[in-house]
Amino acid sequence: MRVVAAMSGGVDSAVAAARMLDAGHEVVGVHLALSRSAATLRESARGCCTLEDAGDARRVADRLGVPFYVWDLADRFATDVVEDFVAEYAAGRTPNPCLRCNEKIKFAALLDKALALGFDAVATGHYARIVEGPGGERELHRGVDPAKDQSYVLGVLDADQLAHAFFPLGDLTKDEVRAEAAARGFAVAKKPDSHDICFIPDGDTRGFLTRALGERPGEVVSTDGEVLGRHTGTYGFTIGQRRGLGLDRGSLDGRPRYVVGIDARAHRVVIGTADLLGIEDIVGVDARWCGAVPAGELEVGAQVRAHGEEVPATALVLADGRVRVRLAQRVRGVAPGQAVVLYDGTRVVGSATITQEY
Amino acid sequence: MTAYLDHAATTPMRPVAIEAYAAALARVGNPSSLHTAGRAARALVEESRERIAAALGARPSEIIFTSGGTEADNLAIKGGHWARVGADPARRRLVVSGIEHHAVLDPVEHLVETGSAQVSWLEPDRCGHVAPDDLARVLDELGSEVSLVSVIWANNEVGTVQPIAELAEIAHAHGIPMHSDAVQAVGHLPLEFAASGLDLMTVTAHKLGGPVGVGALVAGRQVALVPLAHGGGQERQVRSGTLDAAGVHAFAVALDLAVAERDVEAKRLVALRDRLVEGAMGLGLGITVSGCWRPGDVEERVPGNAHLLVPGTDGDSLLYLLDAAGVEVSTGSACQAGVPRPSHVLLAMGYSEREARGALRLSLGHPSTDADVDAFLAALPGVVERARRAARRS
Numbered sequence: 001m002r003v004v005a006a007m008s009g010g011v012d013s014a015v016a017a018a019r020m021l022d023a024g025h026e027v028v029g030v031h032l033a034l035s036r037s038a039a040t041l042r043e044s045a046r047g048c049c050t051l052e053d054a055g056d057a058r059r060v061a062d063r064l065g066v067p068f069y070v071w072d073l074a075d076r077f078a079t080d081v082v083e084d085f086v087a088e089y090a091a092g093r094t095p096n097p098c099l100r101c102n103e104k105i106k107f108a109a110l111l112d113k114a115l116a117l118g119f120d121a122v123a124t125g126h127y128a129r130i131v132e133g134p135g136g137e138r139e140l141h142r143g144v145d146p147a148k149d150q151s152y153v154l155g156v157l158d159a160d161q162l163a164h165a166f167f168p169l170g171d172l173t174k175d176e177v178r179a180e181a182a183a184r185g186f187a188v189a190k191k192p193d194s195h196d197i198c199f200i201p202d203g204d205t206r207g208f209l210t211r212a213l214g215e216r217p218g219e220v221v222s223t224d225g226e227v228l229g230r231h232t233g234t235y236g237f238t239i240g241q242r243r244g245l246g247l248d249r250g251s252l253d254g255r256p257r258y259v260v261g262i263d264a265r266a267h268r269v270v271i272g273t274a275d276l277l278g279i280e281d282i283v284g285v286d287a288r289w290c291g292a293v294p295a296g297e298l299e300v301g302a303q304v305r306a307h308g309e310e311v312p313a314t315a316l317v318l319a320d321g322r323v324r325v326r327l328a329q330r331v332r333g334v335a336p337g338q339a340v341v342l343y344d345g346t347r348v349v350g351s352a353t354i355t356q357e358y
Numbered sequence: 359m360t361a362y363l364d365h366a367a368t369t370p371m372r373p374v375a376i377e378a379y380a381a382a383l384a385r386v387g388n389p390s391s392l393h394t395a396g397r398a399a400r401a402l403v404e405e406s407r408e409r410i411a412a413a414l415g416a417r418p419s420e421i422i423f424t425s426g427g428t429e430a431d432n433l434a435i436k437g438g439h440w441a442r443v444g445a446d447p448a449r450r451r452l453v454v455s456g457i458e459h460h461a462v463l464d465p466v467e468h469l470v471e472t473g474s475a476q477v478s479w480l481e482p483d484r485c486g487h488v489a490p491d492d493l494a495r496v497l498d499e500l501g502s503e504v505s506l507v508s509v510i511w512a513n514n515e516v517g518t519v520q521p522i523a524e525l526a527e528i529a530h531a532h533g534i535p536m537h538s539d540a541v542q543a544v545g546h547l548p549l550e551f552a553a554s555g556l557d558l559m560t561v562t563a564h565k566l567g568g569p570v571g572v573g574a575l576v577a578g579r580q581v582a583l584v585p586l587a588h589g590g591g592q593e594r595q596v597r598s599g600t601l602d603a604a605g606v607h608a609f610a611v612a613l614d615l616a617v618a619e620r621d622v623e624a625k626r627l628v629a630l631r632d633r634l635v636e637g638a639m640g641l642g643l644g645i646t647v648s649g650c651w652r653p654g655d656v657e658e659r660v661p662g663n664a665h666l667l668v669p670g671t672d673g674d675s676l677l678y679l680l681d682a683a684g685v686e687v688s689t690g691s692a693c694q695a696g697v698p699r700p701s702h703v704l705l706a707m708g709y710s711e712r713e714a715r716g717a718l719r720l721s722l723g724h725p726s727t728d729a730d731v732d733a734f735l736a737a738l739p740g741v742v743e744r745a746r747r748a749a750r751r752s
Contacts, residue, residue, distance in 0.1 A: 070697050071674065071697075198359040
């Protein structure tokens with residue numbers, strides 16, 4: 001097949017590209033330019049999109065002897081990922097931009113362009129597996145390395161997108177990938193992992209949002225409505241957050257306090273004790289299914305954040321397309337805006353965006 | 359078999375230049391040294407300087423060797439501006455065309471951003487021509503505060519040739535020196551430094567069959583320049599650094615050959631270019647040629663230059679698809695980290711950003727043949743169809 005290997009300049013996508021080539025595919029390396037201000041050279045331990053990253057990707061492509069191009073998707077990224085990220089926070093939700101990027105950029109803008117140009121698929125360095133199901137359909141499964149599994153941020157992909165996706169690292173652990181990169185002589189073998197949001201290279205999400213949204217001051221209140229303090233923007237808070245609440249009074253009856261609610265419209269952050277954080281009933285919208293829309297109640301495993309535990313649950317698709325997920329145990333830190341991804345064993349069944357109403 | 363159609367980016371070295379280069383590289387000697395080996399290296403440099411001066415219609419003392427076109431442009435713009443401001447602090451304004459190469463554009467913008475200069479831009483017409491009347495108008499109004507005028511001899515994207523002598527005459531009437539970046543013109547167009555009236559002219563070796571890494575600023579003896587780098591004081595005290603004897607020697611050999619073959623070669627390239635342009639426009643794909651193009655014309659446009667606009671496409675898709683088909687071209691505009699941006703040259707000529715998106719620069723050179731043109735024309739219909747599909751999806 002003719003395959004675009006999306007190459008970020010990191011070790012994972014480098015090995016993924018090499019494996020596609022070894023598997024006999026015709027590979028072209030593509031680095032995505034996602035920022036208009038990419039003209040910085042820095043050790044890219046955090047984030048992506050520097051000139052150094054583009055150069056690292058190019059050197060891997062050189063070594064593999066495959067063509068390499070930079071595709072400019074900065075406009076699409078700004079609209080579909082960065083603006084969406086800001087708007088979600090402004091609305092009091094906690095978005096996952098990596099998931100949005102997979103949904104809208106890597107397996108939409110990039111994939112569409114690749115298909116139009118005559119390619120058959122896009123390969124990335126995600127830790128997830130695609131397994132052929134009993135009916136020949138492509139199923140998305142967790143990667144074998146539990147520490148690196150990225151099926152959660154791919155859970156938004158639908159059957160069409162999966163049909164044109166390759167994840168060559170799903171059977172490997174990170175250590176194995178690094179060893180393979182070193183064995184292949186890639187200079188990026190020891191390059192540090194990226195952890196942060198790539199468009200916030202200094203890691204200061206609150207500062208980024210303040211620049212984007214301006215200050216939107218409001219009250220920090222208890223669940224009884226008692227005013228405990230003030231804040232400069234609800235977007236600086238996430239459900240389950242314990243630190244940086246900026247309160248002048250001590251704890252509630254000696255118990256630690258957490259953000260238990262965010263009401264962006266009233267500019268209000270609600271503080272409460274840990275017991276209020278436990279959620280067992282979730283409603284998800286914008287559901288995406290890896291195959292047909294399931295009928296009836298499903299026994300599933302549910303994961304509600306990128307590096308969270310999977311818990312047993314039952315899921316039911318409602319008549320209006322929303323999904324109701326009942327968790328078998330209370331889970332803390334369920335934030336509206338995050339995805340709930342549903343698993344059957346290692347297989348991703350589908351996903352939905354967690355809403356306010358629970 | 360690939361068709362290389364990007365000779366304006368760089369062109370293969372002429373075999374005789376490679377031979378001369380290799381032979382000179384094998385000899386030791388710093389041209390500044392006083393012993394026999396040094397004198398031999400110096401002799402090679404000076405003989406090359408004389409040959410290059412003769413080929414360019416300049417005096418040997420007017421040739422300042424540099425590392426290439428970018429350095430020569432920087433020396434002319436920054437060095438020329440600083441020297442003029444130093445002599446007359448009232449002259450802080452640069453007058454520059456809007457279709458300069460980045461090697462001129464960026465030093466100008468740097469001077470403006472750092473508060474050392476103001477700038478008046480000369481906007482070209484739809485053909486890419488800078489009108490002498492526009493220069494006259496600017497200088498009539500602001501002439502007493504202008505340090506330097508700079509207009510590219512032949513544009514690197516659309517190949518438009520400017521009325522340099524006319525522009526220089528206007529600048530001189532106001533007592534202002536004039537620079538021109540002639541990187542795309544030298545070896546391809548008739549070019550006489552003395553007759554042009556220019557005070558400063560940039561040339562480079564690797565666009566005409568010489569090596570990368572050597573060029574020159576031709577600077578009239580009356581022109582003062584502040585050096586960019588200080589050191590051993592070579593090259594009239596304005597361009598320090600050990601002279602690249604082998605490089606300038608190969609430059610001289612390549613330039614001599616290019617000039618000797620120029621008239622015949624220009625006609626040959628124009629015939630190829632015309633076939634390419636007519637062939638592309640005849641495909642019924644809505645392709646147009648940008649800049650001024652007249653079949654058979656060897657004067658108003660660099661002979662080997664063709665610049666096409668393919669509506670409904672992105673240049674980078676065209677480039678990729680042609681590359682995959684073995685045809686190597688350019689989108690013409692400068693890249694940022696490998697991403698082509700809409701060309702400032704096309705925008706200055708009045709094209710919209712949308713029109714400028716589907717730009718392709720094809721440039722023919724001394725090794726180009728009919729087979730290269732055929733390969734391009736054969737690949738083009740399928741490429742355009744795919745690129746249009748990709749543009750519709752994004």
